[in-house]
Amino acid sequence: MSKRSLLAPVFLPQAYLVEVAWEVCNQVGGIYTVIRSKVPVMMEQWAGRYCLIGPYVHPNISAELEPLDDIEDIFGQAAASLRKRGYDVHYAEWLVTGKPRVVLLNPNSVDTDTLNVIKYLLWQNHGISTPGDNALINQVVSFGYLTKLFIDELMKLSGEDHKVITHFHEWMGGLPILDIKREGIPVKTIFTTHATQLGRHLAINSPQFYSHLPFFQWEDEARKFGVETEATMEFKIAQSCDYFTTVSDLTARECEYLLKREVDAILPNGLNIQRFETLYEFQNLHSEYKEQIHDFIMGHFFHSYSFDLDKTMYFFTSGRFEFKNKGFDLTLEALSYLNEQLKREGSDVTVVMFFVSKRDYYSIKPETLHSHAVMEEIRQTCDAILKQVGSRLFYESTSRNDHHLPNLNDFVDEYWKLRYRRTIQSWKTNNLPSLVTHNLVDEEHDEVMKTLQEKNLLNHKDDKVKVVYHPDFISSTNPLFGMDYLHFVRGCNLGVFPSYYEPWGYTPLEALASGIPAVTSDLSGFGDYLLNNFPDHEKNGIFVVERSKRTFDWSARQLAAYMYRFLKLSRRERVIQRNNAESYSAYFDWKNLILYYNSIYEKAVAR
Structure with missing residues (x-):
């Protein structure tokens, strides 16, 4: 079948597709991005024969939904049956691009007695024991029960003319597969694991995770890390589904050893590139958003000391806080090497590295808010002086006979001179700029903070590498940045994501789509995909750090060397690289990568 026909809206016209995930309308991690970004192309192909199922647990979800009153279609009728x-x-319609139809099931509507029966049957029929006091597992079990009831209703309504394909993501969504298989319900089941339960724990705690993979005993390791229920569910689901899939060759190997089943297909993750496209030249956007980052930097650093913003480069890393798995440790090591090299050379370049990762905190640091507030007062004072000087200068220049520039100080009232001087004096300090913008709940044991101390990356005036640790999401309502995350990305110069454990990795791909070069690693699914399919990736703005067969120190020095080379690029070379990066990201549009999904859906219908 041609690519064109695969993307046509009549794809598999005699089939319904139901996609189930805990992160439908519920942003927890990367699967939310997979689901949401894939919606437009799914709607283009499937239209009214596609439906998403998720849990009704997000407290503010109603703002993202448009309730559907009509229940004429098959999904609405099945939902109405459960309500009865x-x-x-x-x-409802999910108010994202594509407006897919969603069925959200509230796991808390399952009463305690029913939940106990469901858990008993899980143990009796599938050998899965569940703790009594784990709120998340109770919700997952209830959600799985309700999803199975919905599929039962769907099968009653679908008739013999239409086949039903069900695509489940992760153990939190996949429990219905067990009873579908046990009862012999004629539904084709596809299960996608994005990262195994044990893999994430083992990668954090086992120094030789990848080389030791063939030797781990999954039951023993599950007990060791206290995830017996989750790991058992995942194992049983993987064994029971019709088609077992994952997102990269790296996780396929993980599945083979930890879930004891080879995957049937690799389903790489894409992006809705249209979301990143801009109506005018993206270089202008980079300059515009960089100016906003300049404002933050002035407020954060310039009360202590200043540096040339025209010779400042902004690097960033972001994502879930997993210090080792996300490569934060390697990044800090590389920054330490880079700082020493730039100081030795007496470089006039400054690097500001942002760590953006959600952590528990009490509040934004009062001194951080105070500094930004006083700087804004300085700005307003300067604007007032500028207005006063401009008005008086214009009058003076038109009324006097000589053509010499008058003394501008004479045009400023004493009030504004005093206010200017006092505001500047109240702002300046001898303290070092803070490493972290918020008061962390457990700052003493925070791994980023501890490593910054160990590496002496403390924002000294002579440091060429400065660090800003922002333990919260960046959004337009953020009082420090006042910009959306993707705007922040566009304003930076380089994204740094040298992960140790990353089943796929959206962050470098999002950077590319924003026209920002990025670093990934050969231990991320995305980096591995690049190495296998795009040998020219480096000239197009993406660098892959070698980690799989290298020591930590070797990889850190390689990353530091790449950062240094990046700093040596001319402005023209960086503009060309940004152009190449944005163009390169088009290869990862869902309209291209959806072909992998379509292949497995075709097999499900044919079988």
Whole structure:
């Protein structure tokens, strides 16, 4: 079948597709981005024969939904049937690009007695024991029960003319597969694991995770890390589904050893590149958003000392806080090497490295807010002086006979002179700029803070590498940045994501789509995909750090060397690289990568 026909809206016209994930309308991690970004192309192909199922657990989800009153279509009828049985079921359009239909099932609408029966049957029929006091597992079990009831209703309505394909993501969404298989329900089941339960724990705690993979005993390791229930569910689901898939060759190997089943297909993750496209030349956007970052930097650093913003480069890393898995440790090591090299050379370049990762905190540091507030007062004072001087200068220049520039100080009232001087004096300090913008709940044991101390990356005036640790999401409502995350990305110069464990890795891909070069690693699914399919990746703005067969120190020095080479590029070379990066990202548009999904859906229908 041609690529054109695969993307046509009549793809598999005699089939319904139901996609189930805990992160439908519920942003927890990367699967939310997979689901949401894939929606437009799914709607283009499937239209009214596609539906998403997720949990109704997000407290503010109603703002993202447009309830559907009509229940004429098959999904609405199935949802109505469950409501009649007393369950809390929401049928709506999700207000994202593509506006897919979603069924949100409230796991808390399953009463305690029913939940206990469900858990007993999980143990009796599938050998899965569940703790009594784990709120998340209780919600997952209830959600799986409601999803299975929905699929039962769907099968009653679908008739013999239409086949039903069900695509489940992760153990939190995949529990219905067990009873579908046990009862012999004629539904084709596809299960995608994005990262195994044990893999993430083992990668953090086992120094030789990848070389030791063939020797781990999954039951023993599950007990060791206290994830027996989750790992057992995942194992049983992987064994029971019709088609077992994952997102990269790296996780396929992980699945083979930890879940004891080879995957049937690799389903790489894409992006909706249209979301990143701009109506005018993206270089202008980079300059515009960089100016906003300049404002933050002035407020954060210039009360202590200043540096040339025209010779400042902004690097950033972001994502879930997993110090080792996300490569934060390697990044800090590389920054330490880079700082020493730039200081030795007496470089006039300054690097500001942002660590953006959600952590528990009490509040934004009062001194951080105070500095930004006083700087804003300085700005307003300067604007007032500028307005006063401009008005008086214009009058003076038109009324006097000589053509010499008058003394501008004479045009400023004493009030503004005093206010200017006092505001500047109240702002300046001898303290070092803070490493972290917020008061962390456990700052003493925070791994980023501890490593910054160990590496003496403390924002000294003579440091060429400065660090800003921002333990919260960046959004337009953020009082420090006042910009969306993707705007922040566009304003930076380089994204740094040298992960140790990363089943796929959206962050470098998002950077590319924003026209920002990025670093990934050969231990991320995205980096591995690049090495296998795009040998010219480096000239197009993406660098892959070697980690799989290298020591930590070797990889850190390689990363530091790449950062140094990046700093040596001319402005023209950086503009060309940004152009190449944005163009390169088009290869990862869902309209291209959806072909992998379509292949497995075709097999499911044919079988």
